[in-house]
Amino acid sequence: MAFQRHVWLASILALTASALVHAQAPTINLYTFDSSLENGQGADAGIQSDIGDKITKRVICAANKAGWHTNIKTVPPKRALYSLRNQLVDGYFAISASHELAPYAIRSEPIALEKWYLYSRLPDAKVDVYDMGTVAGSNEERWLERNGYRIKLRVSAEHQLLALLFKKRIDTAVFDEARMAYIVQTAPPAQRQPLYRQFLRFAPMYLYVSYGFAAQHPGFLKRFNHHLRGCGSDVYQLNDTKKTLVRTLAQTYLDDLMSTGIPQAALSQEPGVSSFTDILAADSTWHALAPEFASRQAVELLARPASRQLAEWQRQSRGVIREVFITDDAGTLVASSQLTSNFWMGNRDDFKEAARGESGEFFIDPIHFDSSSGYFVTFVTTPLRSPSTGRLLGLIAFAIDAETIMLPSGLQDDPGYSHAPSGAVP
Structure with a gap:
């Protein structure tokens, strides 16, 4: 009986210690952007650590291993950027490299790698010639603007771009390959027709943390980056x-x-x-x-x-x-x-x-x-x-x-700007 009491007491103490450690872990407040949101719907819907998104799971994994809890909310990109600039949130993901954020935040190692294509109904479409649409506030919009490409229409959700392509309101749109596959899969039958695509670039996505947070917790980003490597990674097998x-x-x-x-x-x-x-x-x-x-x-x-x-x-x-x-x-x-x-x-x-x-x-x-x-x-x-x-x-x-x-030749000076067609996509 005495032995059983000792075992029982040891178990209680272990559980108590675990609970105390768990309770004492600090929390990092993060915003993320879901491009499927329309007109800000769901902007304040909190999403906790059970979210199924692969990128979010990776951020949560690395933060947890670094000793932090995560409190993540999905918000429109303009609100997220405003909050990060004004130190109203600790961090924002997943966002491509941003010169605009450099004075306000510091970025992690890449948390994901997107593969961007130019999609079109036209076999010879060019990113700098035809009418283009994009999602307002998206990574693609910022990249297109930064490189001087003309945008005809801006919408609030990616599936709207697909509809505009088939309505011939726009000629081209830039999508991440994986996102496009999901959008086509969930689109109405009339919008599942073949499209041509042309590889544009690999787009690394990052977690940006505010300078205020980084100054208060100088070791966070180094630990986060270290643990990212053990939380899965984006790799592309070559054909x-x-x-x-x-x-x-x-x-x-x-x-x-x-x-x-x-x-x-x-x-x-x-x-x-x-x-x-x-x-x-x-x-x-x-x-x-x-x-x-x-x-x-x-x-x-x-x-x-x-x-x-x-x-x-x-x-x-x-x-x-x-x-x-x-x-x-x-x-x-x-x-x-x-x-x-x-x-x-x-x-x-x-x-x-x-x-x-x-x-x-x-x-x-x-x-x-x-x-x-x-x-x-x-x-x-x-x-x-x-x-x-x-x-x-x-x-x-x-x-x-x-x-x-x-790239087709593999030897061009600027590998971020390829316009060679790579075939039709179902």
């Missing part, structure tokens, strides 16, 4: 056509890089650590500080001639290559164009796979956000082997810009 393009790009840039002698010079240098234990210790410090700060090991590596030469070579790619680094046969960095997330890459699946590959083979990752470069990229890794013995000497990894991959 065979795009993988062929990536291999062609990678081969072109690999041939050019090898002709400079930079990889050969980098591999002739020692990593700067003498044992595997030292490698793991250096990697732990490196990873804990990056990408905000550079460890002593990182500063020394980035100062090497091969690293400086890689940085200059990357700049000459004009945005196609967002990052490039070289490791030895154990996966330890010997040169890098910029600060990476890790010093030792030997435990990464792509490096393990590439290390088993033959010379000339390319191992291609899905498109994802890379925190060290700050871009959505696909990593391409290839082994470097001795021509005479076949022994693995090291590996080279390129981070190729995601929007470049979506």
